[in-house]
Amino acid sequence: MLLRRGKPHLKLPEKEEEEELEMFQVAGRGPAVQRHEESSGPMTRFRRIGRGMGRLREVSDDDTTTTELEFELSCKVINLEALQQIACCGHLDGESRATVWKLLLGYLPAERDAWEGELANNRLRYAELKEELLVNPDAEIVGQIDRDLERTHPDIEFFSGDISQSKRNRGAMRNILLLFTKLNPAIGYVQGMNEVLAPLYYVLNTDPNEQNASNAEADSFFCFVRVMSDSVDHFxxxxxxxxxxxxxxxxxxxxxxxxxxxxxxxxxxxxxxxxxxxxxxxxxxxxxxxxxxxxxxxxxxxxxxxxxxxxxxxxxxxxxxxxxxxxxxxxxxxxxxxxxxxxxxxxxxxxxxxxxxxxxxxx
CATH class of the missing domain: 1.10.472.80 (Ypt/Rab-GAP domain of gyp1p, domain 3)
Incomplete structure (x- = not known):
């Protein structure tokens, strides 16, 4: 079946005579998962606002859908099917994305009354796992993770730079990756896991709810585990x-x-x-x-x-x-x-x- 939907706006990159093709290794995990340094992605309905954390916000005029999203999130029992439809259509923003992602990943239950207890238990469990398993971590693995985190979105202040907040963010991501590695010794740490973690940690850390944002490390760990459960075999x-x-x-x-x-x-x-x-x-x-x-x-x-x-x-x-x-x-x-x-x-x-x-x- 030939899909015919017209010709999209497709902007080709300028040719560079000296640019070499990347022949990825399939048998190994070296260049195949290295960061693509020169990506030139689409600029759609987004703009950067403010400085500091480098927060990003979507520009949306769809007030009706925003109201619908607020209604769904206020229900005593969340309608996950309705939430999936709203998210799929691109109607999330920085105000709601963290909560919606937690729901879509099954980290938060559909029953709103259970959220507080579920979050408290998971955050306590994460603290216990860190205390138990992150004592004297393997220096070689720590070094590899740190090197990869230094290269994670170097153009975004949230991840890169010498300011204290950026360092704290990299430290939290290091803990998450180390703990995941410790709990999954058959897989270990593979270069590229840092890139999968980055969007999750960013979204949860920039949650407008200060209590949730302050617990982004713990919440991101459990959400990361859920994302990886569907794709870890590729690593x-x-x-x-x-x-x-x-x-x-x-x-x-x-x-x-x-x-x-x-x-x-x-x-x-x-x-x-x-x-x-x-x-x-x-x-x-x-x-x-x-x-x-x-x-x-x-x-x-x-x-x-x-x-x-x-x-x-x-x-x-x-x-x-x-x-x-x-x-x-x-x-x-x-x-x-x-x-x-x-x-x-x-x-x-x-x-x-x-x-x-x-x-x-x-x-």
Whole structure:
């Protein structure tokens, strides 16, 4: 089936004669999960406000949907299906996103009366785990995590720099990653986990509720565990060739493209532009390196709100990225197409996500 939805606004990056293609290693976990330093993401309906923490806010004129969201969050029992629909349509903002993400991830129960007790128990449990397991952590792992955190969104003051708040944020993220590593010795720490954690910790730390923001480290840990439970197998090299490994997921992406745009699929197959050359990073890092940071949160609204799970929606968005670039890809050769997909061009985010939702699923 060929998906025809018109031609989106797709801004191609300027060509650089000296730029080399990144041939990602599939067998290992080295360059495949390194940070994409030169991403040029879409600038949609967002603007940066203030300084200090580098907070980001969406610009929205949809007061009706805002009222609907406020109503849903005020109910004694949250209607998760309604919340998923609101989040999926892009109607979250910095005021509500932290609470909605916690609900979508199952960290908060649907019953509002249970929130306070659930949060208190989880935060106490996190403190106990830190006290028990983070005594004398492995210096080599600490060093690797610290190096990766130093490279996490260096253009955003919240994560980078020498101010005390930035250092505290990196310290909290270090604790989360160390504790996750300690509790999952078969996987350990893998470069790129820091990038998956970053949007979660940012959203929870910038919660306008001061008590929640002050407990962002504990809450982020449990939310991170939930996100990773759906994608951690992609970080495990021993599972690469299994039914839950990265190779299987890349094959599913190829099948999804074939079912929705066979002409484009065949063109990329003939050129040998294989998914492992570009989509390995897309999938493993949940698209955190392909778009600007404020747009990542909008994409994650969709990923987390999908009732079938993060991975199902992730594959749809990845396939939509190919479909939306079909005009350029069909004209391109191996080199130009790989360069385009490894440095995905600027695109209208609403169009991309709408395309993802309208794809025909594979059986």
């Amino acid at each position: 495990c090299q021993q599972l690469d060739n299994s039914s839950v490994g990265i190779h299987s997921t890349l094959s599913r992406l190829s099948e999804l493209l074939k079912g929705n745009d066979e002409e484009l699929w065949r063109h990329l197959e003939n050129l040998k532009v294989n998914p492992q050359f570009y989509a390995f990073r897309w999938i493993t890092l949940l698209l955190t390196q392909e778009f600007e940071f404020h747009c990542i949160m909008r994409i994650w609204d969709c990923l987390l709100s999908n009732p079938l799970g993060v991975q199902e929606m992730l594959l749809r968005v990845c396939c939509a990225m190919l479909v939306c670039a079909r005009h350029e890809l069909l004209k391109g050769d191996f080199t130009s197409n790989l360069k385009l997909l490894q440095h995905y061009p600027e695109i209208d985010l609403d169009y991309l996500l709408d395309t993802a939702h309208h794809l025909t699923p594979i059986s």
